[in-house]
Amino acid sequence: MTGHVVLSDAARELFGETLPVAQRYAELLADVGVTRGLIGPREVPRLWERHLMNCAVVEELIPQGADVIDIGSGAGLPGVVLGILRPDLSVTLLEPLLRRTVFLQECVDLLELDNVTVVRGRAEEVQKKLKADFVTARAVAPLPKLIGWALPLLRKGGSLLALKGERAEAELEAARQDLSKQRPNTADVIRVGSGKVDPATTVVRVTVTTDLEAGSKGAPSKSQRAPGGRKKRGRKR
Ligand SMILES: C[S@@+](CC[C@H](N)C(=O)[O-])C[C@H]1O[C@@H](n2cnc3c(N)ncnc32)[C@H](O)[C@@H]1O
Numbered sequence: 219m220t221g222h223v224v225l226s227d228a229a230r231e232l233f234g235e236t237l238p239v240a241q242r243y244a245e246l247l248a249d250v251g252v253t254r255g256l257i258g259p260r261e262v263p264r265l266w267e268r269h270l271m272n273c274a275v276v277e278e279l280i281p282q283g284a285d286v287i288d289i290g291s292g293a294g295l296p297g298v299v300l301g302i303l304r305p306d307l308s309v310t311l312l313e314p315l316l317r318r319t320v321f322l323q324e325c326v327d328l329l330e331l332d333n334v335t336v337v338r339g340r341a342e343e344v345q346k347k348l349k350a351d352f353v354t355a356r357a358v359a360p361l362p363k364l365i366g367w368a369l370p371l372l373r374k375g376g377s378l379l380a381l382k383g384e385r386a387e388a389e390l391e392a393a394r395q396d397l398s399k400q401r402p403n404t405a406d407v408i409r410v411g412s413g414k415v416d417p418a419t420t421v422v423r424v425t426v427t428t429d430l431e432a433g434s435k436g437a438p439s440k441s442q443r444a445p446g447g448r449k450k451r452g453r454k455r
Pocket residue numbers: 289290291292293294295296312313314315318339340341342355356357358
């Protein structure tokens with residue numbers, strides 16, 4: 219459990235009134251998240267700094283009311299954190315592995331995240347069914363592969379936000395050729411959360427500048443939701 223963790227002022231400030239929900243999520247990660255092998259036991263002491271806060275600061279790149287698809291959510295990073303912190307967002311957690319979608323759905327239910335939907339699937343297989351303003355991904359795939367998965371999921375003006383390490387600039391340069399074969403786009407590397415997390419979170423942002431193909435739609439259908447998945451409603455507090 220994370221009961222012994224003394225939270226930093228930065229964590230309190232970052233999560234504000236959503237802190238109790240974030241604390242409950244951290245407890246779930248440290249408890250069943252570890253026993254079910256979704257997160258390593260060595261991550262428990264650094265859950266806040268390295269995982270929750272590192273993901274939370276990405277919210278400053280996402281405007282009010284946006285739809286977000288989190289590719290390869292795993293145990294919910296960054297998707298669950300964004301859903302907790304930003305009830306205005308509509309977040310879809312996209313994850314192929316059943317064991318993980320079961321855990322994600324339990325988190326959504328226990329934390330009462332009515333703005334978060336769990337979808338079991340692979341990014342490359344949902345391109346005709348899901349569309350969003352933002353796609354997030356952390357520790358999922360090398361940039362060229364991620365670009366190929368994410369860009370077809372984005373509406374015009376939407377962005378892939380790929381949380382990357384210190385080599386982000388080099389990764390982006392190496393992926394320029396792959397980017398040139400995709401829908402027209404602009405790409406840059408930005409660091410977010412300076413003064414809140416150390417080091418700041420490095421994000422490769424790729425923004426598409428053309429329209430969607432015809433026939434795509436926003437929200438997942440009922441059949442795409444994980445077992446027990448609920449429709450979006452106003453967030454209960
Ligand atoms: C290393 S984990 C990272 C999980 C989480 N994003 C994090 O930062 O802790 C990678 C996740 O990507 C998922 N994944 C792998 N291939 C995928 C695909 N094609 N589409 C969607 N998710 C995928 C895996 O099942 C796994 O849960």
